[in-house]
Amino acid sequence: MVGKTQGDEAMLGRLKLTFALALAAIVIAPAAQVAAQDGGRFRVIIPYFEPLEDADRGFGKDVSKELRELLEDFPTHVSMEEGDIKDEAKRFDMKIDDLNCLYTRQLASQVNIPVAICGSYTEVSKDNFMLSAEVWDIQGSESFPIEAFPATKDDRELAAQNIYEQFERYSTTVRSAAICNDYYASQQWDNALRNCDESLSLNPNQIGTRYLRGRILYEMERMDESLGELETVIEANPFHEDALQLAGYIAAVSEQDDKARDYYSRYLDINPGNSAIRMRIAYELAQAGDPVGAMAFIQVGLDVDPENVDLHTQYGGFAFRAASDIQQEAALTAPADGEESLAPEAAGYYREAIDSYVKVFEVKGTETEVRLLENVVSAYIQLEDLDNAIMMSERVLETHPSEDRPWLLYADALQRADRLDDAISALDRVMEINPEHPSAALRQGNWLIQAGRLQDAVVVLSRAAEGNPAQAAQAATMVFAEAYQNGYQQNRFQYTVDGMVLGKQIPNLGDDMLNQMNFWHAFSLYRKAVADQEPNTLQSAQATLPAFQEALRLLGLAGEYPASVGVNLSEIQSNVGTYIEIQEAIIKRGS
Numbered sequence: 001m002v003g004k005t006q007g008d009e010a011m012l013g014r015l016k017l018t019f020a021l022a023l024a025a026i027v028i029a030p031a032a033q034v035a036a037q038d039g040g041r042f043r044v045i046i047p048y049f050e051p052l053e054d055a056d057r058g059f060g061k062d063v064s065k066e067l068r069e070l071l072e073d074f075p076t077h078v079s080m081e082e083g084d085i086k087d088e089a090k091r092f093d094m095k096i097d098d099l100n101c102l103y104t105r106q107l108a109s110q111v112n113i114p115v116a117i118c119g120s121y122t123e124v125s126k127d128n129f130m131l132s133a134e135v136w137d138i139q140g141s142e143s144f145p146i147e148a149f150p151a152t153k154d155d156r157e158l159a160a161q162n163i164y165e166q167f168e169r170y171s172t173t174v175r176s177a178a179i180c181n182d183y184y185a186s187q188q189w190d191n192a193l194r195n196c197d198e199s200l201s202l203n204p205n206q207i208g209t210r211y212l213r214g215r216i217l218y219e220m221e222r223m224d225e226s227l228g229e230l231e232t233v234i235e236a237n238p239f240h241e242d243a244l245q246l247a248g249y250i251a252a253v254s255e256q257d258d259k260a261r262d263y264y265s266r267y268l269d270i271n272p273g274n275s276a277i278r279m280r281i282a283y284e285l286a287q288a289g290d291p292v293g294a295m296a297f298i299q300v301g302l303d304v305d306p307e308n309v310d311l312h313t314q315y316g317g318f319a320f321r322a323a324s325d326i327q328q329e330a331a332l333t334a335p336a337d338g339e340e341s342l343a344p345e346a347a348g349y350y351r352e353a354i355d356s357y358v359k360v361f362e363v364k365g366t367e368t369e370v371r372l373l374e375n376v377v378s379a380y381i382q383l384e385d386l387d388n389a390i391m392m393s394e395r396v397l398e399t400h401p402s403e404d405r406p407w408l409l410y411a412d413a414l415q416r417a418d419r420l421d422d423a424i425s426a427l428d429r430v431m432e433i434n435p436e437h438p439s440a441a442l443r444q445g446n447w448l449i450q451a452g453r454l455q456d457a458v459v460v461l462s463r464a465a466e467g468n469p470a471q472a473a474q475a476a477t478m479v480f481a482e483a484y485q486n487g488y489q490q491n492r493f494q495y496t497v498d499g500m501v502l503g504k505q506i507p508n509l510g511d512d513m514l515n516q517m518n519f520w521h522a523f524s525l526y527r528k529a530v531a532d533q534e535p536n537t538l539q540s541a542q543a544t545l546p547a548f549q550e551a552l553r554l555l556g557l558a559g560e561y562p563a564s565v566g567v568n569l570s571e572i573q574s575n576v577g578t579y580i581e582i583q584e585a586i587i588k589r590g591s
Contacts, residue, residue, distance in 0.1 A: 041078040044071060044115045045085060045108045047099035049131065055123035057097075059153055063131070066160035067117065076171060077115060101134070108138045117167065119146070127153035133163050135170045144170040144203050173202040177209045184212060189220045207236055211243055223250050234263075239270055245284045252281075279314055291322040295352075309363050313372065316356030320375050323349035323382070342382060350379040366399045370406065377409045381416065389413040404434040415447055423447065424460075442474055449482050458502040465506050472508035479503035480517060488520065493528035497521060515559035519567075522554035526576055533583060538590030541583040548583060552576045 046068050049060030068079040080088075086096045088111050099107065101118035108116045119133030132148035146166040151159040176199035183192035196213040200206060214229035230247040233240050248263035264281060279298070286294035295318045301311045323346040330343040342350075357376045361368045373396045380389035393410035400406055411426035424447070430440040441464030448457035458479060465472035483499025486492070500521035504514065529547035533540050555573055562569040 041074070041076055042115055043113050044077050044079045044117060045104060045113045046071075046079050046117045047085060047096055047104050049118070049133070050100045050120040052120050052122045055121055055129065056127075056153070059123075059129055059156060060119075060121060062156040063119075063151075063159045063163075066157050067163055070160055070164045071167075074167075074171075076175075077167075080113065101136075105136055105138060108136075114138050117163065119163070121151075124150075129153070131159055133166075135167060137174070140208050142206055142208060144173065145205075169202055173199045173206065173209075176202075177206065177212075180209065180212060180216075184216055184219075187219070189216055192216050193220070205236075207233055207240070210236075211240065214243070215246065218246060218250060223254055226250055227254070238266070241267060241270060244270075245287060248281075249285060249290075279310065282314060282318070286318050286321060289325075291318040291325065292349075294318040295322065307363075309360055312356045312359045313369075316353045316360065316372065316375070319349045319353035319356065320379060323347070323353065323379070327382070342384070347383060350382050354379050370396065370400050370403060373400075374405055374409055377406070377413065381409070381413055384416075386413050386417040390417065402433060404430045404437060404440075407433065408440065411443075420447060420451055442471065442478070445475060445478060449478060454479070454482060454499060454502060458505060462506050465508050467508070469508045469510065472506055473510060473513060476503055476506050476509055476513045476517070479506065480513070480520070484520060488524055488527075491527075493524040493531075496524035497528065500524070511559060512561065515557070515561040518554045519558035519561050522551045522558065523572070525551040525554070526572070526579075530579065533579065536586060538586060541586035541590070545580065545583040545587065548576055548580045552580065 046064050048057075048064050051057045051060050065082065068082065071077060071079040082096070085099075088107060089096050089099060092107060092110065094103065094107070099118075101116075101120070104116050104118045108114075114137070116136040116138060117133060118136070119131060121129045121131040124130050129151050130148055131151050133146040135144040135146070136142070137144075144166075146163060149159075149162055151162075176195045180192050180195035180199060183189075183195060193213065193216050196209055196216065199209050200213065204210075210229055211233045214226045214233065217223075217226035217229060227247060227250045230243045230250070233243040234247065237243070244263050244267040248260050248267060251259035251263060264284070267284070279301075282294040282297040285291075285297060295315060298311050298315045298318065302308065302315065305311065326343050326346040326349065330346065331340060354376055357372050360372060361376075373392065377389050377392050377396065380386070380392060390410070390413050393406060393413055396406045397410065407426050407430045411423045411430065414420075414426060415423035424444055427440045427444045430437055434440075441460060445457040445461040445464070448454070448460060461475035461479065465475050479499060480503055483496045483503065487494075487496030487499055500517045504517050504521075509517075525547050529544040529551065532547070533544040552573060555569065555576065558569065562572075
């Protein structure tokens with residue numbers, strides 16, 4: 001009899017790994033970065049270098065061409081083709097020859113190209129040039145200048161090589177700055193500071209990195225050094241709002257009152273119309289990552305004027321923000337396999353938020369901003385006080401029946417309270433109000449899947465997929481994940497088969513997803529039939545032969561999916577064919 005080979009085991013391991021990686025990619029791939037990349041590399045626009053003072057135009061064209069070719073093998077960046085640059089310029093009524101550095105940056109911003117290399121040159125004597133260039137980070141509006149250097153007409157390859165080597169230095173600064181930012185995000189201050197210093201040593205003019213260095217020094221409680229860095233940032237960019245905010249705060253906590261007032265006043269000059277200075281400064285503290293400090297600042301005002309609705313509104317907002325921040329931090333540090341629970345400190349702040357918002361509601365009644373009431377419901381949900389969450393939702397919906405978010409929160413509370421059908425009805429109301437709501441139908445499907453109602457989920461998800469290929473892909477992925485994880489991975493092959501049959505009923509499926517579902521439909525049929533044929537009797541052969549035949553047919557409909565995940569389709573088809581021959585032989589012998 002044909003058994004499971006070592007090749008089968010290795011193939012299954014690859015499939016599991018590939019599936020896990022695919023799910024991770026769906027979660028973490030930022031759309032903006034994908035749009036700006038080409039095969040995983042960031043795209044770079046390199047126009048013709050600009051001739052100045054009637055310098056020979058051909059030299060600049062040749063150097064830019066050589067540089068584009070050099071970047072073909074660069075690990076993290078790749079140049080746009082010359083023809084593509086011409087096409088994009090034409091869209092904006094320009095020619096590639098018109099693209100000086102300013103126009104190149106503007107074009108790059110319009111067509112989502114993150115990096116530009118532009119330059120100009122003069123002809124100091126016949127066939128002898130002085131070339132200068134710079135690399136621009138388009139989103140950050142920061143440049144990496146390349147020191148001017150001489151080149152001859154015959155040195156265009158060397159000139160391009162020189163710029164290429166400087167671009168490598170630029171790439172190092174970007175990498176160091178990114179690592180600095182990553183370490184900052186994970187609160188590894190020493191590592192973050194070291195990488196920021198490395199990046200700034202290569203390009204001291206990076207305002208964003210210098211500001212981040214100031215933030216890191218602040219987190220390390222090196223206040224004087226932090227303030228010095230921020231003052232350097234403000235000197236370079238007097239309108240850098242984040243630097244003004246943080247500098248004002250550091251000056252305030254360092255008891256440098258004059259400086260604090262100056263920085264906050266300059267910030268308010270950029271954002272006029274805010275008369276309540278205490279509220280504004282509290283807002284700035286919260287924006288700088290200290291909502292608890294902002295609460296303390298507002299509490300001083302409430303001690304003087306305990307009925308001030310505006311102060312209660314801000315206090316509730318800061319308390320809600322503090323609770324959310326603490327809970328997010330707790331989630332990041334929680335064990336991966338642990339059950340998520342509400343941090344006690346976060347729970348306290350959620351209760352303070354509710355108290356302040358309720359005071360506002362008591363005064364303003366139906367005039368209360370709906371977002372505040374939504375926050376009350378959200379806080380009750382976080383506290384798992386579902387009765388109050390449902391009650392408050394119903395009060396909100398009495399006065400705001402035509403807004404979708406209160407219905408969405410109501411649905412969430414109902415679902416958590418095990419009132420699934422009521423929750424589904426609430427989401428139906430969301431879609432009546434906002435037929436284009438991006439997640440209501442998908443959320444319905446997800447809840448039904450969680451409740452073990454896969455067939456009902458597919459009905460809901462199919463409606464969402466009609467006329468919306470993007471939601472069709474998401475819906476199919478949800479059904480596929482359920483069938484794979486709770487079916488195939490648990491050796492429940494019939495559940496996988498049923499799930500794939502249902503999933504393929506979703507309209508607007510793309511070829512890739514259909515191929516993937518066909519493969520797993522086939523492979524699950526095959527695995528189930530292998531187990532079912534074990535008695536090797538006439539009855540088992542008659543029962544499993546159609547399954548093997550259907551599996552073979554579906555494998556033929558798997559397209560390029562098996563190859564894309566490193567599966568030898570021919571080997572599987574051969575094994576299935578062997579099982580078919582065996583069943584046919586048993587049937588022939590027994591008849």
